[in-house]
Amino acid sequence: MYEKTHNAGSNGQGVTPALSQLQALDDVLAIAEFDGNGCVRQVNDNLLNLFGYQAAEVIGRHHSEFCLPDFARHPRYLVLWQDLMRGISGSGVIIAFHKTGRLIWVDVTWVPVADMSGKITSVLALVRPATDQTRHDFEQPALMYQQFQVAEVIHTAVMVSDGDGYIRYVSKGFTQLLGWEINGLNGINPVELLLSGIDESARQAVIRELSAGEPLEGEYLIQDKNQHRHWVRLVCYPIVNTHTRQVSHQVWMVHSVTHSKIYETLQQQVLEALVQERPLVDVLELICNEVERIAPDITATILELDNHGRLFPLAGPGMAKSFSRQLEGLQIGPDVGSCGSAAWFNHPVLVTDIATDPRWEPFRDQILPLGYIGCWSTPVCNNQGKVIGTFAFYFRQPLTERISLLHQYLIDVSTHLCSLALTREHARQRISQLAFYDSLTGLPNRSLLQAKLDQEVEAAAHRNEAVAVLFIDLDRFKQINDSYSHQLGDDVLVQVAQRLQCALRVTDIAGRLSGDEFLVVMPQCDKNQVQEAVSRLQAVLHEPLELSGTSLSVTATVGIAMFPNDGKTVDELIQHADLAMSQAKSCGRGQWAFFSNDMGQTAQERMRLESALRQAVKQGGLQLYYQPQITLHDNSIYGVEALARWYHPEFGMVPPSRFIPLAQECGLIAELGIWAMDTACAQLAEWQTQGIPIPAVSVNLSSTSFHDLSLPDTVAKILEKHGLEPHHLTLELTESVLLDSNVNTVTCLNEVNALGVRLSMDDFGTGYSSLSYLRRLPFSELKLDRSFVADLENDEIACSLSKAIMGIGESLHLTVVAEGVETCEQFNRLRDQGYPVVQGYLLARPMAPQSLLAWLDERQVIASLQGN
Numbered sequence: 001m002y003e004k005t006h007n008a009g010s011n012g013q014g015v016t017p018a019l020s021q022l023q024a025l026d027d028v029l030a031i032a033e034f035d036g037n038g039c040v041r042q043v044n045d046n047l048l049n050l051f052g053y054q055a056a057e058v059i060g061r062h063h064s065e066f067c068l069p070d071f072a073r074h075p076r077y078l079v080l081w082q083d084l085m086r087g088i089s090g091s092g093v094i095i096a097f098h099k100t101g102r103l104i105w106v107d108v109t110w111v112p113v114a115d116m117s118g119k120i121t122s123v124l125a126l127v128r129p130a131t132d133q134t135r136h137d138f139e140q141p142a143l144m145y146q147q148f149q150v151a152e153v154i155h156t157a158v159m160v161s162d163g164d165g166y167i168r169y170v171s172k173g174f175t176q177l178l179g180w181e182i183n184g185l186n187g188i189n190p191v192e193l194l195l196s197g198i199d200e201s202a203r204q205a206v207i208r209e210l211s212a213g214e215p216l217e218g219e220y221l222i223q224d225k226n227q228h229r230h231w232v233r234l235v236c237y238p239i240v241n242t243h244t245r246q247v248s249h250q251v252w253m254v255h256s257v258t259h260s261k262i263y264e265t266l267q268q269q270v271l272e273a274l275v276q277e278r279p280l281v282d283v284l285e286l287i288c289n290e291v292e293r294i295a296p297d298i299t300a301t302i303l304e305l306d307n308h309g310r311l312f313p314l315a316g317p318g319m320a321k322s323f324s325r326q327l328e329g330l331q332i333g334p335d336v337g338s339c340g341s342a343a344w345f346n347h348p349v350l351v352t353d354i355a356t357d358p359r360w361e362p363f364r365d366q367i368l369p370l371g372y373i374g375c376w377s378t379p380v381c382n383n384q385g386k387v388i389g390t391f392a393f394y395f396r397q398p399l400t401e402r403i404s405l406l407h408q409y410l411i412d413v414s415t416h417l418c419s420l421a422l423t424r425e426h427a428r429q430r431i432s433q434l435a436f437y438d439s440l441t442g443l444p445n446r447s448l449l450q451a452k453l454d455q456e457v458e459a460a461a462h463r464n465e466a467v468a469v470l471f472i473d474l475d476r477f478k479q480i481n482d483s484y485s486h487q488l489g490d491d492v493l494v495q496v497a498q499r500l501q502c503a504l505r506v507t508d509i510a511g512r513l514s515g516d517e518f519l520v521v522m523p524q525c526d527k528n529q530v531q532e533a534v535s536r537l538q539a540v541l542h543e544p545l546e547l548s549g550t551s552l553s554v555t556a557t558v559g560i561a562m563f564p565n566d567g568k569t570v571d572e573l574i575q576h577a578d579l580a581m582s583q584a585k586s587c588g589r590g591q592w593a594f595f596s597n598d599m600g601q602t603a604q605e606r607m608r609l610e611s612a613l614r615q616a617v618k619q620g621g622l623q624l625y626y627q628p629q630i631t632l633h634d635n636s637i638y639g640v641e642a643l644a645r646w647y648h649p650e651f652g653m654v655p656p657s658r659f660i661p662l663a664q665e666c667g668l669i670a671e672l673g674i675w676a677m678d679t680a681c682a683q684l685a686e687w688q689t690q691g692i693p694i695p696a697v698s699v700n701l702s703s704t705s706f707h708d709l710s711l712p713d714t715v716a717k718i719l720e721k722h723g724l725e726p727h728h729l730t731l732e733l734t735e736s737v738l739l740d741s742n743v744n745t746v747t748c749l750n751e752v753n754a755l756g757v758r759l760s761m762d763d764f765g766t767g768y769s770s771l772s773y774l775r776r777l778p779f780s781e782l783k784l785d786r787s788f789v790a791d792l793e794n795d796e797i798a799c800s801l802s803k804a805i806m807g808i809g810e811s812l813h814l815t816v817v818a819e820g821v822e823t824c825e826q827f828n829r830l831r832d833q834g835y836p837v838v839q840g841y842l843l844a845r846p847m848a849p850q851s852l853l854a855w856l857d858e859r860q861v862i863a864s865l866q867g868n
């Protein structure tokens with residue numbers, strides 16, 4: 001393309017005439033002067049005219065910017081400039097850019113200019129349009145492309161056609177990319193070769209532009225020699241004969257843009273769809289549609305694989321629905337079509353001939369009539385590598401075993417996108433599962449139940465029908481949970497959930513509200529049907545449950561509210577069914593009840609009472625009364641029992657039999673117990689300071705208080721706070737503590753006992769009465785239940801029992817206190833049976849502290865009178 005010419009200097013360095021000396025050439029030559037870095041320093045008008053620029057547009061720009069990019073990077077061009085800097089001039093014909101983008105052939109002589117020291121400070125380029133002869137030479141394609149070194153060495157696909165529109169030259173890169181060699185292309189037109197597959201109007205536009213001598217640039221989906229498709233960026237530079245003004249040649253450059261095209265058209269769109277949270281099927285259909293647009297020779301389908309190894313079509317807009325339906329629920333296996341096998345082996349499966357491949361045998365009759373002859377399926381995996389679906393290409397054209405790069409790249413990108421879409425969908429489903437389903441039983445949770453009930457109520461209102469809402473509570477579930485294990489409790493809930501579902505109609509909805517509470521919604525159901533359903537449910541739930549070696553029976557209590565009579569809204573219906581359940585429970589286990597309006601009133605009252613009690617416990621609205629206990633042998637005060645009293649301005653005197661269970665139910669009982677201990681100890685300390693002879697105070701505690709491992713510490717602190725000794729305090733517990741399987745209870749009992757605080761077993765004889773427990777647990781005192789005392793006079797059995805209990809106490813070295821002594825007869829019998837301590841109305845009622853002092857005074861007066 002250019003020749004090296006050494007300058008005349010003897011030392012080999014470039015010694016050239018200065019620009020001033022070249023003025024004569026200025027009229028005929030286009031001249032540019034480059035600085036030592038190769039940037040334009042100055043240019044003359046001829047050069048500007050030749051290239052179509054203004055001076056300001058070229059000054060400062062690097063020489064390489066005026067050449068074809070590939071040429072500017074060409075080693076020989078780089079060597080030319082290295083030589084120039086070493087003082088070696090050169091000349092040659094190059095293709096350069098006119099400002100319009102048109103390519104022009106120019107004949108250039110480069111002359112290095114040295115300063116006095118011999119250092120090259122600039123390069124002069126003497127440029128003229130290529131001479132006719134030169135052009136003629138270069139217009140001979142073979143010669144031109146011998147000269148056009150760029151195409152020979154670079155990998156760009158280049159093709160040159162002549163003025164008649166016939167291909168005359170293709171580069172190695174062209175053959176590598178598209179498969180054609182020059183030998184087979186004689187007499188072929190480049191547009192026909194490359195653009196025969198594009199839209200006809202677009203093709204005509206290309207032809208028009210090319211014949212007008214305009215450069216062409218655009219992206220096209222073309223087919224190569226093997227019918228494989230490529231997205232390419234096509235650039236065509238027409239070379240215009242300066243004499244005839246005719247296009248003498250066209251230089252075509254072909255860049256593969258398949259990757260970026262797929263990225264733009266497929267990946268980008270799909271990612272956008274995912275970001276916009278478009279439904280899964282929409283996203284997957286978008287993938288199929290885009291893939292088919294890029295590669296119209298195939299039909300794409302996407303199947304999902306469920307956890308049971310079954311395939312379900314999700315997308316395949318181009319596939320016949322009749323065929324997709326056949327695949328619904330298809331079990332994967334080693335020879336189940338392309339997709340079933342690909343999912344089974346977690347490996348792509350290419351079937352080139354569906355008609356003969358045994359894996360396609362079961363589906364052949366459906367697929368062949370659709371014209372497909374091959375199918376290539378690739379598994380879609382999640383992040384952990386687990387197969388979650390398949391992505392398949394169906395071909396109507398015969399397939400070779402060698403897959404085209406475009407197809408391979410489409411598969412790679414598409415399976416990745418399918419994986420993203422499916423994984424995201426699974427995550428979404430999981431989130432919704434967590435949000436709307438109970439994780440233990442898999443039943444709808446409260447939120448979903450409410451939404452479903454809302455729908456049913458709306459539909460029922462529209463159709464003027466009834467809906468039954470069943471509130472189901474398992475009886476004694478807490479006890480099961482505590483007595484066995486929480487795992488067993490969970491198993492019970494799971495089995496109950498399963499039984500509920502099996503026993504219901506398909507239209508009914510069962511869900512879990514919380515703990516052992518379930519809700520059933522029964523649309524289109526009258527009261528008789530509900531009653532039948534409830535009996536059936538209770539029977540089914542009562543059948544023994546087999547739980548890892550343990551057989552257990554549970555009962556369930558059911559409350560029922562009917563729409564529209566018992567409530568119009570979801571909240572009202574659930575609340576009323578709950579009330580009915582509580583009401584049923586108060587009648588015993590395994591009962592059921594329909595809601596009635598008076599239950600609502602009772603419940604409201606209860607709620608008001610509960611809130612008043614909460615306030616009383618927290619703000620000191622309770623009071624303690626004290627009932628004396630007398631030692632029989634010397635008539636002295638054994639101690640006093642502290643009993644809580646609550647007077648409320650609106651509710652009046654509320655008896656402990658009402659507010660103690662309420663405190664238990666609403667979680668206030670432990671707090672109430674601490675208050676009672678603190679108040680009783682404060683009172684006893686005050687009495688002791690006053691010298692009043694009360695040796696101890698008994699405080700009733702619920703078994704719940706013994707669940708809290710900090711109780712012993714609390715007790716110790718209270719004693720310390722009031723300056724009392726541990727023996728000044730007795731804690732009374734009912735026998736229910738023996739049934740309590742909470743692991744903390746025994747620890748607390750032992751630690752409280754270790755402090756020196758006495759423990760008393762209250763109401764002994766009415767409940768569990770296990771002697772073995774009595775032996776093992778650190779009790780110091782037994783309190784004979786007052787029901788025995790009440791019957792002492794008339795019932796011989798009661799009499800024998802009280803005697804036996806006294807015997808038990810004696811043998812276990814426990815003090816036995818007989819409570820509820822109302823008559824002298826009872827008193828005498830107990831004394832005769834050897835009871836050491838008695839308590840009851842006969843002696844004194846529970847009293848406010850002031851009254852107790854008055855009672856003590858009176859007692860002293862009597863004693864002194866008796867003494868006299």
Ligand SMILES: Nc1nc2c(ncn2[C@@H]2O[C@H](COP(=O)(O)O[C@H]3[C@@H](O)[C@H](n4cnc5c(=O)[nH]c(N)nc54)O[C@@H]3COP(=O)(O)O)[C@@H](O)[C@H]2O)c(=O)[nH]1
Pocket residue numbers: 627641642643644645655656657660673676700701702732762763783786819820821822839840841842846
């Ligand atoms: N956990 C707590 N429980 C408490 C507390 N205060 C009371 N209670 C428990 O409430 C139940 C009812 O108590 P109350 O109405 O105070 O009845 C007590 C006595 O008044 C009653 N008693 C005493 N002598 C007689 C009698 O001769 N006849 C008769 N009919 N009743 C009598 O017995 C109750 C005392 O019982 P007990 O506790 O079993 O010793 C009751 O179970 C209280 O325990 C509290 O602060 N915390």
